[in-house]
Amino acid sequence: MLFDIRPKISEEDLFNREKELNEILEALRLGEGIILVTGIRRIGKSSIVNVALRKSNLPYVIVDVRKIFFEYGNVIHRRALFSAIADSFTKNMKFFEKIKFKVKDVIGRIKGFYVSEVGVEVEPNISSKLTDILEVIDDWCFRNGFRFVVAFDEAQYLRFAGGVRYDGIFAWVTDNLRNISIIFTGSEVGVLRDFLKFDDPSAPLYGRHYREVVLNRFNKETSMEFLKKGFEELEMKVEEEELEEVVNKLDGIVGWLTFYGYYRGIQGLSHKEAINETFEKCSRLVLEELQRVIEPSRRRYGAILKAVSLGYTKWSDIKDYVTIKAGYITDRRFSMLLNKLVKYNYLIKEDGQYKIPDPIVKYVLKEKFQI
Ligand SMILES: Nc1ncnc2c1ncn2[C@@H]1O[C@H](COP(=O)(O)OP(=O)(O)OP(=O)(O)O)[C@@H](O)[C@H]1O
Ligand SMILES: [Mg+2]
Known part of the structure; x- marks a missing residue:
């Protein structure tokens, strides 16, 4: 359903991103080491990565770095990162089975990770490093003919990792682990660039090849189509003029358009109420995030x-x-x-x-x- 406000998972719910989706899939097919997915907030970065990875039929984990940062007191602890990796393994168990990626076999080789009844877990005093974990996965993939993808959503938060230099780790991974691709997403695009430093001769990732997929806002026509299709799915008739007002006010940012559709189509508010509610609720989200960023x-x-x-x-x-x-x-x-x-x-x-x-x-x- 287009007006579902959670990040999309299936391709049929991902509107008008065929080109960008194919670009990510092509990069993975070509075995490229680093893919960047960038764009402003609520433009659909997490959604496209979810859909691309499912469609690629490659084994993968997705780590929501921003979530770790805020949940663990504004710092990225190694263990929290590993737990997120373990959780993502757990979440994808069925999918792994389908593509014949043998999670138990792989996990069994990683020191400090184990499979319990509830899923993949991490020992409290794990001593492995991220490079150890990825090395084991890479080796397994090499011998079994797989490519593995690690996606770091809102990766710029990895710069708050105490003494750990993740950019150095990623450079090592791309140079040495040929069966692993890394996807980075970032809404703070400049911050992500400053963190990865592809253009800085003294930085570890300098000169590495990467592919960047930029997500832009929808133009007016596409935004209108998005809204129309969303309401069609719900078998609702809505006035063209009202939709035009929505697009003029929300300006092709699919996340905000989705909120409007949700309030109007699913919560049953009137046109005016849905616009107001979108502005009110989304304002709160924006303000909260903004306060954090400008705090210094x-x-x-x-x-x-x-x-x-x-x-x-x-x-x-x-x-x-x-x-x-x-x-x-x-x-x-x-x-x-x-x-x-x-x-x-x-x-x-x-x-x-x-x-x-x-x-x-x-x-x-x-x-x-x-x-
Ligand atoms: N192509 C799309 N088609 C339909 N809905 C979409 C599409 N892209 C994003 N959405 C919807 O827009 C909202 C924002 O999407 P998503 O969370 O993927 O964006 P994001 O760029 O990762 O946002 P954030 O900056 O908050 O992390 C969600 O409600 C999602 O369902
Ligand atoms: Mg996101």
């Missing part, structure tokens, strides 16, 4: 975002606004904060002008956010 320099980040939401688009105008609201700031520091917000994808820079790419973020900043 709340007043200044807040003032920058507020300025852009109020229509200031030029560097100097935004800086003037920030100076009035948050006090003196040097040009250098101001530029740094502004660029960070671009890296976090809260702002985009187009023709020298700063804009907020997401209508809900814009609404939140204008209406709900106090500096």
Whole structure:
């Protein structure tokens, strides 16, 4: 069902992403080591990775790095990462059986992992490292003719791993483990790039080949089709004009369109109520996430975002606004904060002008956010 608000799993529920889906599948078929899936929040990164991996018929695990980060107190512990890997193995047991990937055999070879009645588990005092685990999987895959995929969803959070340098680990994996592909997704695209550092000669992943699949927002026509098809599935008739209003307000971000469809089609709200509810509920999601991101320099980040939401688009105008609201700031520091917000994808820079790419973020900043 298109208006299901959880990340999609099956291909028939994934609307209009054939091209991007095929690109991921092709990269896997060619045995490419690193695939990046990028795009702003709620654009469908997790969904496309779910669908691609199922469709690929390759064994895989998906690790939600953002979830680990927030659940375990803003740090990525090795053990939490392993537990997430174990959970993903458990979740995919039936699928593994279908594709004849022998989980028990593989897990049995990894020190510190075991299979219990409830699934794959990790010993409390596990001493293995991620490289040990992947080496065992790679070896098994090599001997049994498989390619294994490890997907790190919102991978930029791996930069908070204490002393562990995951970029170095990934470089080692791509150089040495030929039967493993890694997928990284990231909504904070600039942050993900800064973490992986493909262009930095002194960084471990420098010069490595990677494929990037970028998810863009739907254009107006596609957004309309998405809504129409979603309501058709529910056998509901809706006015064209109403859908146009929705698309104008939510701007081709499939996650927000899905929320509207859900409130209207599944919860039974009227058109107006569904729009309001989408803005209200989604605002809360956005605000919560935004607060976390800007926490290190709340007043200044807040003032920058507020300025852009109020229509200031030029560097100097935004800086003037920030100076009035948050006090003196040097040009250098101001530029740094502004660029960070671009890296976090809260702002985009187009023709020298700063804009907020997401209508809900814009609404939140204008209406709900106090500096
Ligand atoms: N191509 C699609 N067709 C139908 N629904 C989609 C599609 N892509 C995403 N969705 C829906 O949009 C919402 C956001 O999707 P998803 O969680 O996959 O995006 P994301 O980019 O991973 O978001 P986040 O930045 O929050 O991690 C979900 O409700 C999902 O069901
Ligand atoms: Mg996601």
